[in-house]
Amino acid sequence: MKYPLTIAAIALAALMPPAEAAALRENGDPLASARWSEMQKAFLAGAPVLFDPRVKVVAPSTAENPMQVPVTVDATALPGVVEVVVFADFNPIVQVLRFFPESAPAFLGFRVKLQQSTPVRAAVRTAEGVWHVGGTWVNTVGGGCTAPSAAGGSKEWQQRLNEVSGRQWSEGPNAGRLRMRIVHPMDTGLVAGTPAFFLEEINFADTAGKRLMRVQTYEPVSENPVFTLQRTSADGPVEATGRDNNGNAFKARIAQ
């Protein structure tokens, strides 16, 4: 290995399978992005950073629709996940979302708007204060952030704003899965004449009030967001609450 690892990294590597340990890097962005150092300063300043294959970011290498690029972040292979930041280096609005898995596994699926080809990354902060970074390049043809939302062309969303639909799966290969869709234009503010209007916070909790996950969302999350979560056990309904940047709140129960 070209660069010596810090003591923390050596300790981590000792706990990993050899192939994954060999892929751990402290230096040299594996995605070779010209904006990596800026990203590091903006989001991960002052803390140790490791490029870590255990942080899986799944997205298509070529996005057919830049308005709805599916991204799945899976950091369940890492113990002690506190916070996950998702960002796209070359997007006009870089920060996509943050999530804080509490009693839920560190897994979240969603869709984003991308303006041009860019790395999409997840930086995962674990309890010992290290940022573990994973990511993938997505090639796309632009227009994702500066194209108007479909809602911009209709008045219907105003009546249906924050309308929630969702389901949980308790059987089959996707047991423990929860999927939720919210009607929201998620306007970026980059379209002339349309101010930024987007969901800012979503909380998932069980009926006893125990929080599964907190999600902070930003402008690049796609219109009418759809989230996929994984519960360790599908145990009763889930309460989803949240609000947008104009203070419109929602509360919905997702049955099992």
Added chain:
Amino acid sequence: MKRLLCSLLMLVAGQLGAVDFDYRLSARPLAENVYAFIGKTEDFTTDNGGNIVNTAFIVAAQGVIVIDSGPSLRYGQQMRRAIAAVTAKPIALVINTHHHPDHFLGNQAFADVPIAALAETRNGIAADGNAFAENLYRMSGDWMKGTEVQLPGKTLSAGVVEVAGRSLRLVALDGHTGADLVIVDATSGVVFAGDLAFNGRAPTTPHADIAHWLKALDQLDALTRESGFKLLVPGHGAPTTDAAPIRQTRAWLTWLSAALRDAAKAGLDMNDVLARPLPAEFASLPVAASEYRRSVGHLFPAAEQEALGAKP
């Protein structure tokens, strides 16, 4: 070293020579006075310049009826020259079967003659034409040079029309797009299906309504069972004397919509759906993998909405 340089130069020259922007269109006779230019069953590339579409013409008593004008100005110009090599008759009318760019971006080469389409197709070209053209510049490169949207100036509606002394039956369907025109040339027995039928190539779905498309295929199927039927010309792939392209298109669409609906019901996320392998039946179909990926993007959100119990 010198030899290496030499062979490198030759390689570069060879590459340049290959791109002469000649689609090499040659009119293929389908029936008496009916011809087609059959495109490749590929995606748009800088090699094929977008020649992935079928266009056609009928030499009628008083002039030529052109059906679709291809993906670029150059295609339209070369098509017009290839038609002139077959007949000295003037072009009487150009018809665009639907509002997808490979079917109308050659219109500019026919700007001096009437161009016609269904009302919704005209609206679609007016609304999306420039964005489509931009996209083709990106995919086909310099083959597109000079191409701009030329709107059809005339509106067609369903029924029997006389064009240049030839009787054509216009059947207005939809499903592949919001308006898909099928042209029945009773004189020759040729049915021009537009992109309602694909042969030996996975169908494209950016503006598809699958339920409507399947209904349209039933109607198209009925046209091939009429007594005068001789030949079906799909929008992409080889013409056939039977309804095979209709069956193929139906099989793909039926599988695709059921697969997406079942995936959404089973709780799959869009990335899970994209990662699924194609069934053996379709795995070797040209461009199946890329069209599947595109279709997931176009159609999965609606399937998902239904599975999550959202109002449509």
